[in-house]
Amino acid sequence: MNKKNIIICRCEDVNLEQVHELLDQGYTTIEDIKRLLRIGMGPCQGKTCGLLLQQEISRYLKCKTEEVPLAKVRPLVTGVKLKAIVEGTK
Amino acid sequence: MNANIVIIGAGISGTSIAYHLAAKGIKDIIVIDKDYLTNGATGRCGAGIRQQWATKMNCIMAKKSVEFYEKANQTLGYSHDIEFKQEGYLIVAVTPEEDAQFTKNVELQNSLGIKSRKITKEEAKKIVPHINTDMFISATFCPTDGHINPFKANDAFYQAAKRLGVTFYFHETVQSIQTDHHRIVGVTTDKRTFQTTKVINAAGGFAHEIGLMAGVDIPVYAEKHEILVTEPIEKIQGPMVMSFGKNLYCQQVPQGSFVMGRGTPDALHNHDITSSWEFLDEMAKTVVSFLPIIGELRVIRQWAGSYNMSPDRQPILGSVDECDGFYVACGFSGHGFMFAPITGLLLSEIIMNEPTTIDMAELCMNRFKNQKTIEVEKSVV
Numbered sequence: 001m002n003k004k005n006i007i008i009c010r011c012e013d014v015n016l017e018q019v020h021e022l023l024d025q026g027y028t029t030i031e032d033i034k035r036l037l038r039i040g041m042g043p044c045q046g047k048t049c050g051l052l053l054q055q056e057i058s059r060y061l062k063c064k065t066e067e068v069p070l071a072k073v074r075p076l077v078t079g080v081k082l083k084a085i086v087e088g089t090k
Numbered sequence: 091m092n093a094n095i096v097i098i099g100a101g102i103s104g105t106s107i108a109y110h111l112a113a114k115g116i117k118d119i120i121v122i123d124k125d126y127l128t129n130g131a132t133g134r135c136g137a138g139i140r141q142q143w144a145t146k147m148n149c150i151m152a153k154k155s156v157e158f159y160e161k162a163n164q165t166l167g168y169s170h171d172i173e174f175k176q177e178g179y180l181i182v183a184v185t186p187e188e189d190a191q192f193t194k195n196v197e198l199q200n201s202l203g204i205k206s207r208k209i210t211k212e213e214a215k216k217i218v219p220h221i222n223t224d225m226f227i228s229a230t231f232c233p234t235d236g237h238i239n240p241f242k243a244n245d246a247f248y249q250a251a252k253r254l255g256v257t258f259y260f261h262e263t264v265q266s267i268q269t270d271h272h273r274i275v276g277v278t279t280d281k282r283t284f285q286t287t288k289v290i291n292a293a294g295g296f297a298h299e300i301g302l303m304a305g306v307d308i309p310v311y312a313e314k315h316e317i318l319v320t321e322p323i324e325k326i327q328g329p330m331v332m333s334f335g336k337n338l339y340c341q342q343v344p345q346g347s348f349v350m351g352r353g354t355p356d357a358l359h360n361h362d363i364t365s366s367w368e369f370l371d372e373m374a375k376t377v378v379s380f381l382p383i384i385g386e387l388r389v390i391r392q393w394a395g396s397y398n399m400s401p402d403r404q405p406i407l408g409s410v411d412e413c414d415g416f417y418v419a420c421g422f423s424g425h426g427f428m429f430a431p432i433t434g435l436l437l438s439e440i441i442m443n444e445p446t447t448i449d450m451a452e453l454c455m456n457r458f459k460n461q462k463t464i465e466v467e468k469s470v471v
Contacts, residue, residue, distance in 0.1 A: 027127075074365065075392055079390050081385065081389075082320070082387055085371060086378050088371075
């Protein structure tokens, strides 16, 4: 299957070919790839793509999946409207 | 291992210095960073590019940097795009004092060739239709200010430097700097030692600690600044909207999200970069008061980074009296990203003993010893 047609990050529309290009250039951590391709920066915050990217990196580096650190988890856990936060502080 | 020059920090100041030195033909340049590329302040910043300053030095440095960034994709031979969006900064005056100060700022900026202008609330509303005009008195606008993708910009300098022969060591921490009679002789990391006579401190939030390793007490400290990003929507806002008095900056980036931040009053001087709910509350209230429609957007992520603060909120650049071969590029006070091109150029000129593009008297570290009164930049968030 064409790597261009395999979507890794749905929020930011990133495909497997883009990931492999960066791996070949020496960017082999999730934090590096996240910043250059925006993987995991969309509304799902990496809940789907993070694990797919971890698997791809472990295959590329020929190491165990758990040896590839996941991206740092940042708040919020889910999207909240700014308006709702303002209401909540009243 | 021998190195001609060791640069500490692969944020955009470090990569720009490495690129500018390598472009002048210097060999054996080493850059060391304690984590992944763009892990520090560069990758955490609001990524605004602004020329509207209140001090002459900041205006000149910002303008020269914008001129570089406008051609950076070609100059650096970058195969991607640093995404320089030049749709301006709209800076609002919220008090009569700010209104008067902004008139002076625009005069200074215009005298230096920066095309900013003072505008009325009505004109501001035409530029940002969803702004709440009850919140401010007047505004200034500079159309060539804007936004750049900080990850791509640092990657562009990094790749260009690598092609010119610079060697990068990531995930490696500097542990000590060796000196002999106040001259640099080496740098030791957790993995190896480099013999070198020149060290450049581009360590951002950790610049003070790196200075102490060489016996140099640089008058800077780290201070946490927080920021958040919303879900993306269709384009509704061109320029950055900024208020010094109400402590706010907010911009829609090309990918559609809004990125916004504010300083924390009385922030402690330390390396804390955790996110806080207090910031989220205050940020939400501030942005919704200026840009009510933004209240409809969901916050999807918040983070923080360190400003490296100097006494006058202007950078500290160049050599130091206390140690031969030790150079600093720090104290950017939240503006290192937008000044990176001129930082790299000036440091390369100083190290090559060339005449500098800008007079360094007001940028070198000993300005704090010589000057009785320091002109402090007030146009900061």
